[in-house]
Amino acid sequence: MRRTLFESLVQSPLTEPPPQADEGALAELAASVERAARRRLGRSLSIREVDAGSCNGCELEIHALNNAFYDLERFGLRFVASPRHADVLMVTGPVTKNMREALQRTYDATPDPKWVVAVGDCAVDGGIFSGSYAVVGGVQAVVPVDLHIRGCPPSPIQLLKGLLALLEHTA
Numbered sequence: 001m002r003r004t005l006f007e008s009l010v011q012s013p014l015t016e017p018p019p020q021a022d023e024g025a026l027a028e029l030a031a032s033v034e035r036a037a038r039r040r041l042g043r044s045l046s047i048r049e050v051d052a053g054s055c056n057g058c059e060l061e062i063h064a065l066n067n068a069f070y071d072l073e074r075f076g077l078r079f080v081a082s083p084r085h086a087d088v089l090m091v092t093g094p095v096t097k098n099m100r101e102a103l104q105r106t107y108d109a110t111p112d113p114k115w116v117v118a119v120g121d122c123a124v125d126g127g128i129f130s131g132s133y134a135v136v137g138g139v140q141a142v143v144p145v146d147l148h149i150r151g152c153p154p155s156p157i158q159l160l161k162g163l164l165a166l167l168e169h170t171a
């Protein structure tokens, strides 16, 4: 015990250093998303996150958008608790058989106009879980997808870039 305590005092932390803040680029990108949302919807963007069976790696990056580092709410973008209040469904993971109906019902409950963003490699075609007896496939196998954001997992900045592309390029 004493040895463990001593080692913890003299060893450097095992965690990775935090990413360097590029505050200017982040602010510019988030403000662009906010402007595009106001142009398209007349208000800010509401996002409902749906975990259809992911390993939670993608969730960690999505949650990071709300942490003190990215703090997305300061730009008016927010995550909502109900699909009835959402413009965008951000769906992660391969769709498991257990989550298929829940995803379909969440999609049906989201009012038009709505967009579906499939987040992460697994959401494209099942990724590393493809072929599993428990998996239906990618998000497209259950609901129509407007945008795929690839990565395992994609970073918060990639997520923001994807949202901007969605608002600027979808009809």
Ligand code: SF4
Binding pocket: 053, 054, 055, 056, 057, 058, 092, 093, 094, 119, 120, 121, 122, 123, 127, 128, 151, 152, 153
């Ligand atoms: S894309 Fe990677 S991080 Fe995201 S759910 Fe699949 S394995 Fe996990």
